[in-house]
Amino acid sequence: MSDNKSNLPALIVVDWGSSNFRAFLVDGKGSILDTVNGEQGVLSIKNDCLETVLLSYISGWLSKHKTPIIMAGMVGGAIGWQDTGYVNTPANLGSMSVNLCKANNKAGLQISIVPGVKYVMENNVCDVMRGEEVQVFGAVLDVEQTAGELSNQTLSETMFCLPGTHSKWVQVAKDTHRKTVITSLSTFMTGEIFDLLTKQSILGEGLESLGKTPTDMPSFLKGVGVSQIQSSLLSALFSARTLKLDKQLTLQNVPSYLSGLLIGAELAGIKSKLNDIKHVYLIGNSSLNTLYCEALKELGFTSSILSSATASTKGMFTLAVQAGLVTEKETQLCH
């Protein structure tokens, strides 16, 4: 560790979802000093064991520096540590920070949990996310550090996509104070449907002994293409069977083709809702980022890949500063 005071641990950032745990020790500038990853997601842990699991991951850091802890993700849901509720769109770091929840804990630690974000559509149907919102705020900061402030014109042609089990598409704008606000979000169940279809459906028959990971790019792009000309996904999906019967597709290539059909349908959904979109920032794991990147290119969008770890830590560090968890003095030390 360097002797510069800015390198001293200032905050522990925890991104704790349904199926994964990820924590970052960050310094007074928000830079990552250390990372720990685990597969113990909130879904797999009893509510009253969450504190024990958290400590098992981060007690090494805490034994040296008693920094505050900020957590986001399903840890703040009804099945998590405690239900933090949702902040409505338009949501900015200000409305997020005033709704941070102090997390009860036996160890006497200073733990805050980030609320989720809720988007209510005209027909009173709503959509929600937890954890992705801080990544989007962080991603905007990340982009702006290189490219300068994003204008409302640019943002109206831009979306942030977090591919996964339940992919999130988020649009942001600048308010009158030039603060970033999340204006809308859409969840697509793409990853979960892919998983169900390859493991449990008639389309996955025979795949038991083969890989279910999409690896064949031509089959993937064929699926993307078919999804654009078939108006209904429920109907397009059956082509994964008929093309195999017709020997246009091998069994090995079914997962790649199906992935193309589903990601293609997701992109068609975004396209039909938001005609103006030209550029997409992808914040996901590397294999999904690659697939989305190729599908976006095929459909005439440009895209950039952003680091999910950077997005998480930048978003949560800034939120912690805004909420006064990391004092201005400590932040000042960094400059």
Add this chain to the structure above:
Amino acid sequence: MSDNKSNLPALIVVDWGSSNFRAFLVDGKGSILDTVNGEQGVLSIKNDCLETVLLSYISGWLSKHKTPIIMAGMVGGAIGWQDTGYVNTPANLGSMSVNLCKANNKAGLQISIVPGVKYVMENNVCDVMRGEEVQVFGAVLDVEQTAGELSNQTLSETMFCLPGTHSKWVQVAKDTHRKTVITSLSTFMTGEIFDLLTKQSILGEGLESLGKTPTDMPSFLKGVGVSQIQSSLLSALFSARTLKLDKQLTLQNVPSYLSGLLIGAELAGIKSKLNDIKHVYLIGNSSLNTLYCEALKELGFTSSILSSATASTKGMFTLAVQAGLVTEKETQLCH
């Protein structure tokens, strides 16, 4: 049994799908004399045991009358008795009858299996069906016996829908000889996706101990409505979760709502492909027919429910006559 010769058994009609067996003993007019139903679908039986299973169902009939047997459905597929291949659209009873396959069997019975129908779209993506095609031919005959011959104008505004695990939508026309021809078909994986979502997905969580059958009509129709305003099914599906989180939907009503979302998406797919459609003939089981009927009404279509047993037997009897399995002499006897 009446003493009229027209009531003598003339043909055994077998509709043998992936998960169900249904056989009809029909007379020289094609009227049903007796029916047997079973749950031993083709998927659950080893290929070389199919003959034994068939005989276990119909040997009672055969012991009195050695009538020819005609079979349709997955029994003619690659995993069935023998692969009968497909007849391309436009398909009529003529092209179906010349492609009937004699089925090898140890008992020396006269068994014929109907080929499937294949529809090749412009982009070389194809769709197929097995068993539904004979029901559609039979349904047209059934309708025409009451309403008189259907004109091409009427047929251009009409579709035949066979709801199920893999719902089929079939359009027919009249050729220059005024014969009915199947011109197109579309498969929607609606039933299978409903099953996967209610049993295996995050949307089905907590439903284990509750019924998964859609029984609440208001929730069903709410799902139909949401499916029409949400452009992407992958996104609309997530509302089954958010509406529950938002207390707009109870857990008990999730299956009804999900069914509405899926059937609504199926109908939206048909609507976008075929703008002219005004009337739909439904050929399915009674609970599915009711759901489709209500959804169609909600979206401004009219519909009629036809008997699936009548459609199957009329279609296969006429095909058997055309192929000479039931001789003209026997048919003449009926009049």
